[in-house]
Amino acid sequence: MTNQNSTTIKFYKEEQIPVELHKVRVVQKLFLRPIDERAKAMEAAGFNTFLLDTSNVFLDMLTDSGTNAMSDNQIASMHQADDAYAGSQSFYRMEKAVRDVFGKHYVMPVHQGRAAENIISQVFIKKGDVIPMNYHFTTTKEHMMINGGTVLEIYTDKALNIKSSEPFKGNIDIDKLKAVFAEYGAERVAFVRMEASTNLIGGQPFSMQNMRDVKKVCDENGTMMVLDASLIGENAYMIKKREPEFANAQIKDILNEMCGYADMVYFSSRKVSSTRGGGICTNSKDLYLKMRDLLVLFEGFTTYGGMSTREIEALAVGMYETCDDTVISQSPSFIEYAVNSLDAVGIPVITPAGALGCHIDAMGFIPQVPQQQYPAGALAAALFIVSGIRGMERGTISSIRDENGNDILADVELLRLAFPRRVFTLSQTKFVIDRVKWLYDNRELIGGLEWVEEPPLLRFFMGRLKPVGNWTEKLIAKFKADFGDSL
Numbered sequence: 001m002t003n004q005n006s007t008t009i010k011f012y013k014e015e016q017i018p019v020e021l022h023k024v025r026v027v028q029k030l031f032l033r034p035i036d037e038r039a040k041a042m043e044a045a046g047f048n049t050f051l052l053d054t055s056n057v058f059l060d061m062l063t064d065s066g067t068n069a070m071s072d073n074q075i076a077s078m079h080q081a082d083d084a085y086a087g088s089q090s091f092y093r094m095e096k097a098v099r100d101v102f103g104k105h106y107v108m109p110v111h112q113g114r115a116a117e118n119i120i121s122q123v124f125i126k127k128g129d130v131i132p133m134n135y136h137f138t139t140t141k142e143h144m145m146i147n148g149g150t151v152l153e154i155y156t157d158k159a160l161n162i163k164s165s166e167p168f169k170g171n172i173d174i175d176k177l178k179a180v181f182a183e184y185g186a187e188r189v190a191f192v193r194m195e196a197s198t199n200l201i202g203g204q205p206f207s208m209q210n211m212r213d214v215k216k217v218c219d220e221n222g223t224m225m226v227l228d229a230s231l232i233g234e235n236a237y238m239i240k241k242r243e244p245e246f247a248n249a250q251i252k253d254i255l256n257e258m259c260g261y262a263d264m265v266y267f268s269s270r271k272v273s274s275t276r277g278g279g280i281c282t283n284s285k286d287l288y289l290k291m292r293d294l295l296v297l298f299e300g301f302t303t304y305g306g307m308s309t310r311e312i313e314a315l316a317v318g319m320y321e322t323c324d325d326t327v328i329s330q331s332p333s334f335i336e337y338a339v340n341s342l343d344a345v346g347i348p349v350i351t352p353a354g355a356l357g358c359h360i361d362a363m364g365f366i367p368q369v370p371q372q373q374y375p376a377g378a379l380a381a382a383l384f385i386v387s388g389i390r391g392m393e394r395g396t397i398s399s400i401r402d403e404n405g406n407d408i409l410a411d412v413e414l415l416r417l418a419f420p421r422r423v424f425t426l427s428q429t430k431f432v433i434d435r436v437k438w439l440y441d442n443r444e445l446i447g448g449l450e451w452v453e454e455p456p457l458l459r460f461f462m463g464r465l466k467p468v469g470n471w472t473e474k475l476i477a478k479f480k481a482d483f484g485d486s487l
């Protein structure tokens with residue numbers, strides 16, 4: 001069969017848009033509440049979109065984690081789940097799928113991506129170690145710090161530019177990597193971590209050439225390379241689109257080559273295979289044995305690792321579907337459409353479009369809000385109030401405080417609007433674009449946020465805030481003046 005994806009379909013006279021290459025057969029009703037109810041819901045949630053109840057959410061763009069649409073074949077596979085504490089046939093199907101797609105022999109199931117990070121960090125990081133990487137992910141960094149490690153971000157100089165045409169902003173800077181080895185010595189480098197489609201800096205991919213270069217430095221120093229493959233499908237898709245050598249390659253072969261450079265691959269299958277759970281895999285028996293006992297202690301027996309057998313079945317099918325262009329291209333092509341539509345009218349979004357979501361630059365959007373008043377969090381709250389769209393703050397609220405109790409200001413303040421795979425339609429995407437445009441035209445009405453309750457660990461999940469001043473009232477009044485009775 002020929003490869004196809006929605007972005008390769010050309011329109012004759014209509015606007016060039018991505019086309020859904022699937023049909024929708026199971027649907028879930030959504031509610032768009034009136035603005036006063038949305039405002040009340042936001043207040044009840046402490047101006048933290050994590051604390052909203054989905055009955056008040058219209059388009060849930062919080063995350064792609066565990067929210068991608070499942071396929072008919074995934075759901076069908078769940079009926080053959082083999083419930084057994086040990087030796088389940090479901091596990092062997094997962095093991096085969098991971099071997100086929102990632103090319104790694106030893107496969108350990110875990111209950112989700114951060115569980116893999118827990119095990120890897122406990123086993124391979126000792127106090128005083130450093131872990132160089134393209135960029136951290138929230139849970140990754142916490143696990144590494146708890147185990148005495150220090151995260152070193154060695155992204156390229158272009159990585160944090162909001163507006164850019166650089167195709168691979170997720171690359172590791174090779175000179176900086178060499179400098180890390182020169183400064184700390186190989187014995188203090190626990191491993192080098194590469195995150196596919198760097199989550200926190202706009203879902204930006206790295207290139208295959210960069211992986212090869214990183215691998216070479218790792219080999220010269222006898223250091224492991226660990227690949228966070230949670231968003232590897234989309235990274236592979238962008239390698240195919242943006243790296244000329246791979247223009248005609250199959251996603252499957254790209255995935256295989258990427259994983260081939262890594263000594264260890266871990267993943268959240270909440271993302272990579274549109275189900276729940278996750279895993280760690282490697283070809284090294286030695287590495288496997290080092291982790292196996294913790295797997296049993298923290299997650300469960302080696303053939304379920306904290307996952308249900310139904311999830312394991314769906315993971316196995318989802319793994320193969322990650323090699324399918326029609327599955328993997330859907331979210332990036334919708335993101336590209338949204339990003340380009342917003343960019344075209346001068347709204348500051350991260351370009352080029354990446355994986356996972358459309359990332360709005362809050363400091364460019366509302367420059368009047370100082371970073372100490374959390375512009376990305378304020379923008380997330382404002383957008384929800386005017387649209388029922390739930391995005392996620394990826395800025396200083398998602399950061400931490402230093403030892404003196406001061407905020408460590410994030411490199412970038414982003415409002416991320418996630419596009420889970422095959423969940424939203426193009427008309428919903430157009431609604432998102434429209435409401436963001438309205439908010440941009442009324443951006444001077446948006447103010448900042450301050451803490452009401454601030455948890456010490458991963459505060460962005462459970463923390464509660466409130467607006468500085470009464471800006472939300474002005475925003476609501478303007479919305480009503482412009483939209484009347486409309487939702």
Ligand SMILES: *Cc1c(COP(=O)(O)O)cnc(C)c1O
Pocket residue numbers: 065112113114115137139140195199228230231267268269270271277278
């Ligand atoms: C989501 C994510 C994780 C953590 O996975 P969970 O399943 O949410 O625990 C780790 N790394 C990256 C890059 C992620 O996107």
